[in-house]
Amino acid sequence: MKRGLETIKREHGRKKLSDGKTIGGKNRLSGRNIIRLQMTFASTIRKCKHDLNLLFERSWAIFWHKYSTNNDPHHDYCSIDWCGYLKSVRDGTSYDHTSHAMPRPVLDAIKPVFESLCSRESLARVVNASSQNANESFHSLVWLMSPKHKASSGTTFEIACCLAIIIFNEGYFAIGDVFNAMCGYRGYYTDQAMIHFDNSRLHTESKENNRKKRKKNWSRVASK
Known part of the structure; x- marks a missing residue:
């Protein structure tokens, strides 16, 4: 979400919204508010990751x-556990939206980000702690060899991408063919190391799948 919001903010730049102000600034789409929205969205996924319908409602x-706003409240998807407005309705007290509301022109501008990330199709990917990014495993291999936070040449990045493709599709052992083509041989200990890496990856994946199955079975039992 953070990247999507930052992209919207960058695209709008100094352009005026319908209220005559730019998208950024105090109580608008500031860097702090972007972080808050990102953290709230991440927290929502963690809390509701086993229930797609609940995750959809809480995300929106x-x-x-x-x-x-005070004149036009929209709290159908909120939870009384944290929503001050719903608590005020329950307790029969007054409530002021000013403290947390963002200008509607700003929210209208960032709504496409929510429509993309908070659709049922997109949220279905994170149910049971999966990822919305279908290429996350591949990307993690690339960034492992060519970290985002460190400067690297285009050649280094291309090599990282090529190696990631090999590992992602064939496993670490296939890299031995690269060594063989480059050096004319592949050593015994190199092969053993690659086998170890592949076995470790399979073991980790197996543990993760078993964990997800146990959680899924537990949630089914708890819902009965």
């Missing part, structure tokens, strides 16, 4: 809670 609650 982030947007509509901010969109609400």
Whole structure:
């Protein structure tokens, strides 16, 4: 979400929204508010990752809670556990949206980000702690060899991509063919190391799948 919001902010730049102000600034799409939205969205995924319908509602609650005003509240997706407006309705007290609401022109501008990330199709990918990024495993291999936070040449990045493709599709053992083509041989201990890496990767993946199955079975039992 952070990247999507930053992209929207960058695209709008100094352009004026319908209220005559830019998208950034105090109480608008500032860097702090971007981080807050990102953290809230991540927290929502962690809390609701076993229930797609609940995850959908709570994800959109982030947007509509901010969109609400005193004259036009939208709290259908909110939870009374944290929503001050719902608590005020329950207790029969007054409530002021000013403290947390964001200007609607700003929210209208960032709504496409929510529509993309908070659709049922997109959220279905994170149910049971999966990832919305289908290429995350591949990307992690690339960044492992060519870290984002360190400067590297285009050649280094291309090599990292090529090696990641080999590892992702064939496993570490296939890299031995690269060594053989480059050096004319592949050593015994090199092969043993690659086998160890492949076995470790399979073991980790097996543990993760078993963990997800146990959680899924537990959630089914708990729902009965």
